[in-house]
Amino acid sequence: MTITLTNVNSDFLNIIKALLVVNKEVELFKYDEPNDATLKAFDECNEIIKNPKNHKGYHNVGELFRDVLNERK
Numbered sequence: 437m438t439i440t441l442t443n444v445n446s447d448f449l450n451i452i453k454a455l456l457v458v459n460k461e462v463e464l465f466k467y468d469e470p471n472d473a474t475l476k477a478f479d480e481c482n483e484i485i486k487n488p489k490n491h492k493g494y495h496n497v498g499e500l501f502r503d504v505l506n507e508r509k
């Protein structure tokens with residue numbers, strides 16, 4: 437069993453950790469808050485989803501990779 441937690445208080449986290457002692461099959465993953473670069477990327481993705489006509493679309497993966505790789509230079 438895998439339990440994924442985000443934004444939990446320490447009391448709840450301690451209860452979950454106690455489960456780990458009782459049941460060795462339980463895995464616990466705790467994720468940190470996303471950093472500013474990740475949040476900015478999420479915003480950019482949401483903008484593309486909301487306004488797809490304002491952004492270039494691709495039907496060819498090779499063309500997509502060429503544009504992405506050229507953007508990084």
